[in-house]
Amino acid sequence: MEAIPLRLVAAAALLAAFVAGLASRWRRRAKYDLHRIPGPSAYPIVGNLPQMFSWKAPRPHLKVLEWMKEYGNIVKVSLPGVGGYHLFVGDPEYLQNNVTGYGGNGMPKSPFYKELHKILSPVPGSSIFTSPEQDDHWKSVRKGVAKAFSTAALKDAFPRLVKKADELVRLIRTHPSAEPIEVERLMLRYMFDALGVVGYDIDFKSLKDDRHPGLQALEYCSTDVMASATNPFRRLVKWAFPTCKLARDCRRMYAQIYAHYDRMLAELKARGTPAADDMSIGACLMRLKNPETGAPLDEARLLQEIATFVVGGTDTTTHQIVWVLLAIAAHPDVQQGVVDELKASGVFARIRKGGVGRLSYSDVMGLSYLGMAVKEAMRMFPAVVANVIRSVPSDSVRVCGYRVPKNTVINICPYALNRVPWLWDDPEVYDPERWRKAATVEESRDGTAPGKGAATGGGWAFSDGPRSCIAQRMALMQMHLAAAFLVANFNIR
């Protein structure tokens, strides 16, 4: 029998693959509505990755806002290797009721969070932040640590934070006046220390040591973990070339950050059983029990939770306070308004004339104009600009009326939600006063000021629902205090 030419076999295989592809595409179109969801056209193979993550301007949130304005309140974006199709939804009601989970209707966090786990621990697992579901472990940690963010706990920690803010001001005063200060770096050191003293009653002392190894490692690993989660090639390079510089640096820096968590746990353990009135994050974590066995949390699990609050509470507050300061600096009238309020309340005099010891939590959190200036900066410049990510749990769930396959990604982009014109009046205007209107709803144009989009505290900056930021009150305290100290002592330009 004559052999079938190889070329014929190859052509038949190609044709079969093409027909199978068409059939599967046709079946998919019949079953789901993905093709009906509006969005930018995607390139073959790489989808919309080049538009979202171009080297020149890797600012996906700006792209999402642009697309939402163009396509409306649901936009389909194709991101192969980073979860496939992402749906960006600009309908707060839909998000609150179906995604972020009021009334237990939330969607699970996407597998994206697994990638982030590496910065918490070398051991696979999940923490309050990375847990996909609101399972028993998540519930016990969330409930057990909630006390650390109560008013009583924050009042207790306040004097320790005041000392840090005072140290920050003194450090700035030692700086030669002609030389510019790199504010972001300085605020990173302040917020890292603030998290340590408020959350764990441990002074990391990074304000004293610019090259603090824990902070250096945290900076490096935060960048790596986000870059690796959004760039499949970075993961591939590290895996394929374990001796390249990137892979070696990663190993060294991850070891350094894990060593920092180990030292924190050792210090907490050395203190013995926490006192009953100790409501710090560290004390709450040390009291946690395994919900299945009732035994104290095992060390690996405890370390992951300790790490979660360090990671969750440093970069976020740093970036957010920098944006707050930038907004205040760019609006001298707002800065003057903050100064006037500080003076009228007596806080200015206490900060400036050696009375910081008499400053109370209520003094600072009662500064309503400062509060509005902070909230408005959080609306326009949320630190978590995008990537609050959930997964559609089953084929039967419709997203804004569309049938989509299980595991389709719902990506909440606080930056876009806080600026889309159908949710806010004059979204591009920095206007702290819009939050005053929130307290007097009748003044607003449509009865929903500061905007229908406002979910919690500062728009969507802290997300929403049961998985929203557990530490938002602590974060606000840290930012209010830093802003009050800086504005009272310096003219921010």
Ligand code: HEM
């Ligand atoms: C201005 C500062 C902060 C911002 C803008 C912020 C923002 C957020 C957002 C958007 C989420 C939801 C993330 C998601 O669902 O993917 C979140 C969750 C979380 N944040 Fe924050 N955060 C801030 C400060 C902090 C601080 C200071 C801590 C710790 C002390 C912290 C700890 C957490 C934790 C543990 C979660 C997970 C909660 C859960 O899933 O139950 N955050 N944060």
